[in-house]
Amino acid sequence: MDAMNFNFACAEPAPPKPGSVGIIGAGPSGLAAAGYLSCLGYQVEVYDKLPKPGGLMLFGIPGHRIPAERIALGVRDMERKYGVIFHTQTKICCSAPLHDEEGDHFCKEMLGFGELIKKHEAIIICSGSWKSRKMGIPGEDLPGVYSGLEFLFPIRAARYQSPSVKIPDVAGKNVVVVGAGHSAVDVVHGAIRLGAASVTMCYRRTAREAPCGVFEIERAGELGAAFRHLVTPLRILGAGKVEGIEIRQGELAEAGERGACAMVPGSEKVAALPADVVVAAIGEIATPPFAKELGLEDVRKGEVHWLHMTAIENVFVAGDALTGPSKIGKAVYSGLRAARSLANWLDLKALNRQDAYAYDDLIAIDDHKGGARP
Amino acid sequence: MSGEHKILSIDYSKCIGCETCESVCKFANDTPRIHMTRTRDGVMAPLYCHHCEKPNCALVCKRGAIRRDRDGAVILQTMHCRGCQTKSCLVACPFAAIFETDKGVMLAKCDLCANRRQLGLGPACVDMCPCGAIAYVARAEAEALETDASRAAFARVMEHIKPSGPAGK
Numbered sequence A: 001m002d003a004m005n006f007n008f009a010c011a012e013p014a015p016p017k018p019g020s021v022g023i024i025g026a027g028p029s030g031l032a033a034a035g036y037l038s039c040l041g042y043q044v045e046v047y048d049k050l051p052k053p054g055g056l057m058l059f060g061i062p063g064h065r066i067p068a069e070r071i072a073l074g075v076r077d078m079e080r081k082y083g084v085i086f087h088t089q090t091k092i093c094c095s096a097p098l099h100d101e102e103g104d105h106f107c108k109e110m111l112g113f114g115e116l117i118k119k120h121e122a123i124i125i126c127s128g129s130w131k132s133r134k135m136g137i138p139g140e141d142l143p144g145v146y147s148g149l150e151f152l153f154p155i156r157a158a159r160y161q162s163p164s165v166k167i168p169d170v171a172g173k174n175v176v177v178v179g180a181g182h183s184a185v186d187v188v189h190g191a192i193r194l195g196a197a198s199v200t201m202c203y204r205r206t207a208r209e210a211p212c213g214v215f216e217i218e219r220a221g222e223l224g225a226a227f228r229h230l231v232t233p234l235r236i237l238g239a240g241k242v243e244g245i246e247i248r249q250g251e252l253a254e255a256g257e258r259g260a261c262a263m264v265p266g267s268e269k270v271a272a273l274p275a276d277v278v279v280a281a282i283g284e285i286a287t288p289p290f291a292k293e294l295g296l297e298d299v300r301k302g303e304v305h306w307l308h309m310t311a312i313e314n315v316f317v318a319g320d321a322l323t324g325p326s327k328i329g330k331a332v333y334s335g336l337r338a339a340r341s342l343a344n345w346l347d348l349k350a351l352n353r354q355d356a357y358a359y360d361d362l363i364a365i366d367d368h369k370g371g372a373r374p
Numbered sequence B: 001m002s003g004e005h006k007i008l009s010i011d012y013s014k015c016i017g018c019e020t021c022e023s024v025c026k027f028a029n030d031t032p033r034i035h036m037t038r039t040r041d042g043v044m045a046p047l048y049c050h051h052c053e054k055p056n057c058a059l060v061c062k063r064g065a066i067r068r069d070r071d072g073a074v075i076l077q078t079m080h081c082r083g084c085q086t087k088s089c090l091v092a093c094p095f096a097a098i099f100e101t102d103k104g105v106m107l108a109k110c111d112l113c114a115n116r117r118q119l120g121l122g123p124a125c126v127d128m129c130p131c132g133a134i135a136y137v138a139r140a141e142a143e144a145l146e147t148d149a150s151r152a153a154f155a156r157v158m159e160h161i162k163p164s165g166p167a168g169k
């Protein structure tokens, strides 16, 4: 297995440059930025709260889809050939209290954001998007209700043996998965592998509109999962633990002339599905430390004077932390662009000529704005 | 001869449609030459140049703007391309791997990262695909890497580009 070459931008490291760069988060965006900047000769230090670099590539997406070894080899090359220092199990302390996001219980060390700003010439925040979105319906707090990441993360993390990581117990149980994105599909596969008695995927629209695509739904079907379209979850049923989920179920109209799929008007009926486990895989929201102080909203809109720079001059931001949940490719691109922008800023700062930076690139009609592709 | 030349080969059965190849290509070359498409059954897959042994695009280009370079890469010489209206090359490509752009001659195609090859580097997408789904290997070797799964996945993507039978449009 060949390494994922985060240092693809160069054949060998450039002579060392003065100054160090700190990167918070070792997901695809942070690793891409680390690779790029270490190619240029900067001393790069990467901080991650988890025991291994990789971010969601390693701890969210199931291993049969992305080989862990390929990431590990790429990280090793960065360490050995490019002198990148990885501080794992180190959380950069932020506004949110500890144990609020998935994976927090792994960190052994806490470092203040302020310390980091002083330690490094510049910083890139690549902390991803880890707080799960809630369904916002009654009963959501019952034991047995998980978010996509709450369900998937322990499956991947269990091998790193932390006593507080517990794989969801679904053997012989009825599992209902809400959502039809890639993480919903991953949950379905996970639940089937863990021996669930039944797995039902519920989606508010139709299979044709599902972000994961019809092919994935059919494949889940072959593995034994059921798919229900036009479902709106109303509340979680149960006393003390999940016993079912109440839904509003629509009926699909016959495919019209244009093959469009629509609901038969007035066909919606309320129904209860028995369930022991409900997983709401309906997306995550970004959790960068100090979102407000950093003025991330402005960075998102591109209203900044330096691409990817936050309200704090030497602090940059990239990846899902900036855009919200996206894709590996988008996160990588964002990390690379932030790294290039940061390097430009450091260069010109060394000359005390930041003003000379070409302005056009900055207000970029930016590609980092997530967004679905046609 | 051309059998020894290295080409790109994507194993669609390993590909998870994450767009990293396209992103990295864009970063390395400004205009990406590998493009994601969403097949009718909702699978995201990258379309790319196979640097064919008998490239159809080169055959149909009246200006001779598509040539093979020293390393066997089929390249579009923008200097000779007239950006003509017919865009025969684009239509001729069986893999839908020549792309319209809004810059220069309005066409872009993979040159196996010619600028990187000058420096002894390989194509950037190969380096960064998280799944190791893209191989940069001699044509014969690419064939040897095929599996039942990769052939089936390839057929699904091709079915999307060139629908066969009455179901297609």
Ligand SMILES: Cc1cc2nc3c(=O)[nH]c(=O)nc-3n(C[C@H](O)[C@H](O)[C@H](O)COP(=O)(O)OP(=O)(O)OC[C@H]3O[C@@H](n4cnc5c(N)ncnc54)[C@H](O)[C@@H]3O)c2cc1C
Residues within 6 Å of the ligand: A024, A025, A026, A027, A028, A029, A030, A047, A048, A049, A050, A054, A055, A056, A057, A060, A061, A090, A091, A092, A093, A094, A103, A126, A127, A128, A129, A130, A148, A149, A152, A182, A183, A184, A186, A289, A318, A319, A320, A321, A325, A326, A327, A328, A329, A331, B016, B017, B018, B019
């Ligand atoms: C279940 C699931 C399936 C997915 N499937 C796909 C797919 O098939 N294809 C695809 O393209 N995308 C997929 N995605 C999305 C993709 O994983 C993300 O878009 C991508 O990983 C984002 O990269 P990132 O570098 O921005 O952040 P992340 O990968 O989230 O990495 C962020 C890193 O920062 C660390 N961190 C966070 N806060 C701190 C802190 N305060 N201190 C220290 N470290 C911190 C985290 O531990 C983590 O390692 C999926 C996501 C999920 C959840």
Ligand code: SF4
Residues within 6 Å of the ligand: B010, B014, B015, B016, B017, B018, B019, B020, B021, B022, B045, B046, B128, B129, B130, B131, B132, B133, B134
């Ligand atoms: S980078 Fe690899 S896995 Fe991702 S879309 Fe491209 S070929 Fe597929």
